[in-house]
Amino acid sequence: MTSQVSSPAEQADGAVVGEQRRAAGAKDVRRLDRVIIRFAGDSGDGMQLTGDRFTSETASFGNDLSTLPNFPAEIRAPAGTLPGVSSFQLHFADHDILTPGDAPNVLVAMNPAALRANIGDLPRGAEIIVNTDEFTKRAMQKVGYEASPLEDGSLDGYNLHPVPLTTLTVEALKEFELSRKEAERSKNMFALGLLSWMYHRPTEGTEKFLKSKFAKKPDIAAANIAAFRAGWNFGETTEDFAVSYEVAPAAKAFPVGTYRNISGNLALAYGLVAAGRQADLPLFLGSYPITPASDILHELSRHKNFGVRTFQAEDEIAGIGAALGAAFGGALAVTTTSGPGVALKSETIGLAVSLELPLVVVDIQRGGPSTGLPTKTEQADLLQAVYGRNGEAPVPVVAPCTPADCFDAALEAARIALTYRTPVFLLSDGYLANGSEPWRIPELDELPDLRVQFAQGPNHTLADGTEVFWPYKRDARTLARPWAIPGTPGLEHRIGGIEKQDGTGNISYDPANHDFMVRTRQAKVDGVEVPDVEVDDPSGADTLVLGWGSTYGPITAAVRRLRTAGVPIAQAHLRHLNPFPKNLGAVLERYDKVVIPEMNLGQLATLVRAKYLVDAHSYNQVNGMPFKAEQLATALKEAIDG
Numbered sequence: 001m002t003s004q005v006s007s008p009a010e011q012a013d014g015a016v017v018g019e020q021r022r023a024a025g026a027k028d029v030r031r032l033d034r035v036i037i038r039f040a041g042d043s044g045d046g047m048q049l050t051g052d053r054f055t056s057e058t059a060s061f062g063n064d065l066s067t068l069p070n071f072p073a074e075i076r077a078p079a080g081t082l083p084g085v086s087s088f089q090l091h092f093a094d095h096d097i098l099t100p101g102d103a104p105n106v107l108v109a110m111n112p113a114a115l116r117a118n119i120g121d122l123p124r125g126a127e128i129i130v131n132t133d134e135f136t137k138r139a140m141q142k143v144g145y146e147a148s149p150l151e152d153g154s155l156d157g158y159n160l161h162p163v164p165l166t167t168l169t170v171e172a173l174k175e176f177e178l179s180r181k182e183a184e185r186s187k188n189m190f191a192l193g194l195l196s197w198m199y200h201r202p203t204e205g206t207e208k209f210l211k212s213k214f215a216k217k218p219d220i221a222a223a224n225i226a227a228f229r230a231g232w233n234f235g236e237t238t239e240d241f242a243v244s245y246e247v248a249p250a251a252k253a254f255p256v257g258t259y260r261n262i263s264g265n266l267a268l269a270y271g272l273v274a275a276g277r278q279a280d281l282p283l284f285l286g287s288y289p290i291t292p293a294s295d296i297l298h299e300l301s302r303h304k305n306f307g308v309r310t311f312q313a314e315d316e317i318a319g320i321g322a323a324l325g326a327a328f329g330g331a332l333a334v335t336t337t338s339g340p341g342v343a344l345k346s347e348t349i350g351l352a353v354s355l356e357l358p359l360v361v362v363d364i365q366r367g368g369p370s371t372g373l374p375t376k377t378e379q380a381d382l383l384q385a386v387y388g389r390n391g392e393a394p395v396p397v398v399a400p401c402t403p404a405d406c407f408d409a410a411l412e413a414a415r416i417a418l419t420y421r422t423p424v425f426l427l428s429d430g431y432l433a434n435g436s437e438p439w440r441i442p443e444l445d446e447l448p449d450l451r452v453q454f455a456q457g458p459n460h461t462l463a464d465g466t467e468v469f470w471p472y473k474r475d476a477r478t479l480a481r482p483w484a485i486p487g488t489p490g491l492e493h494r495i496g497g498i499e500k501q502d503g504t505g506n507i508s509y510d511p512a513n514h515d516f517m518v519r520t521r522q523a524k525v526d527g528v529e530v531p532d533v534e535v536d537d538p539s540g541a542d543t544l545v546l547g548w549g550s551t552y553g554p555i556t557a558a559v560r561r562l563r564t565a566g567v568p569i570a571q572a573h574l575r576h577l578n579p580f581p582k583n584l585g586a587v588l589e590r591y592d593k594v595v596i597p598e599m600n601l602g603q604l605a606t607l608v609r610a611k612y613l614v615d616a617h618s619y620n621q622v623n624g625m626p627f628k629a630e631q632l633a634t635a636l637k638e639a640i641d642g
Helices: 008-023 047-061 112-121 137-142 165-172 180-184 187-198 204-213 218-237 264-279 294-300 316-328 339-355 382-387 405-420 430-434 511-526 549-564 584-589 603-612 629-641
Strands: 028-032 034-042 064-070 085-093 106-109 127-131 159-163 243-247 258-263 283-287 308-312 332-337 359-365 423-429 436-440 543-548 570-574 576-578 593-598 617-620
Touching (some): 047 187, 047 258, 106 112, 112 127, 112 137, 165 180, 180 218, 204 218, 264 283, 264 294, 264 332, 264 359, 264 405, 264 423, 294 308, 308 316, 316 332, 316 359, 332 405, 339 359, 339 382, 339 423, 359 405, 359 430, 382 423, 382 603, 423 430, 423 549, 543 584, 543 603, 549 593, 584 603, 593 603, 593 629, 617 629
Parallel strands (some): 028 243, 283 332, 593 617
Antiparallel strands (some): 034 085, 064 436
């Protein structure tokens, strides 16, 4: 789905429509600058689909937005239980926003478990829409409610809207030849229609989506559309919802261009496809399915027309082995995984370091250790990416900062891998992978030229004048060795994990040669050209907050809050984590205090302290959820005052 950002004139037209509605005696319409909505229900209630559709229509309307899907860890937890609650939070606004929001203004709770699991996040005065049909005695007892929260006064501080969603949906679909169970499945579309009315979301896209999704089952498509329209009409006619809300497009938040809503994993997949095209190389993905990285495999498998070949291997080791073989054969090779898979791939990553072949290793981080929290987010694989191999096996590491930035990070990882003939880690995480935001589709001339030159013939002359090919003769600037396609006449050479002789690539057990090769591989990674880190410091602050990866949104939102309150604070964010930008040390020296928020126990802080001897202060969280802006603002203020 793509959409042009609306112009001020178009926004004015929208205001006229709102005035016409009010003049015609329609319900009161209130203007808001932003809204945070959370859909929550059982994992079988379709909350992710509901959130996705509301998000798509919000993106097409031109709002800035940020989302936070939250999945249960169990594939199918017992219905109506707290571990089975699935939620989708969307923050949309008429201005630039950075996070999915700290606390929902609206909660749609499809059952008692959804209410119980999420009520603690709601501020007083928030709106709660509950499906009263699910609040049976047994369902409430299952999650610890001794009395109905809809009747005991515990929700008096909120604007409660009891709606029999299931009953209304079944009634709306009685003309269709569906069983009650089949009709009940459409209650999420009824809820979507109601919220679409409340916030003036477009409806055409959702109806088109439903017709396409159920193209082979037109009766099911028609039923879902009917439920969706019934929800809209219920909002329009019921007295319980006396107000609807308008959130104008965020035209000033975006440069002019064509935009679409995009998740981090989808942006990363598109970035890899673009990298293959810009390098004029076939793209090969060797992967084994693992949460939350599997979506990249699914997406890339759809793009064979762009020279993409995907291989779903029998395990993680086979996946990266195939990818490394593809790199040897002249492809832009990628392997995707999460933290447990990185552990299994570590020996082959070390082999790629030794062979000095380009390979992009995508790690969509999740909570650990071991299986850990498969559907929750964390940033705890940084030290594994930098050091998690036997021997001295240096690898460049890059990290995107937003879902849309995953596209650019993929191009950057490919650039480094191809230029320097090395495996490169791309560290995303579950928050970025599943979250979404508007992304401006770049023009082709904005993409980097990643083309490489393969070895064509002899590159070295022996003392007797014989011209030969040396597979480890290096480029003077990058220290990269030549990339020779197997089967090219005269370019035969050995590969394998045993140490190579400098230049010739022959097997070598010579201690001096090993020392030289180890230092050369390290020098190659240390010499990777990366941009200087930029510092946002408008007021000459004494404290710098330094972040990496997905902490960018919460940190930036927290910094904005502090500056609005008159508190000076500087901000810098790292994309390149190995090697660090060359100016990072000088930047750190300018500040009396450096605070590093991370979703781990202080891994970047450890690296910064070790390299720059800076007394960096850690602020850490490992609860499987991203930071909240208010939480960070409070912690940063305490660090400044401390």
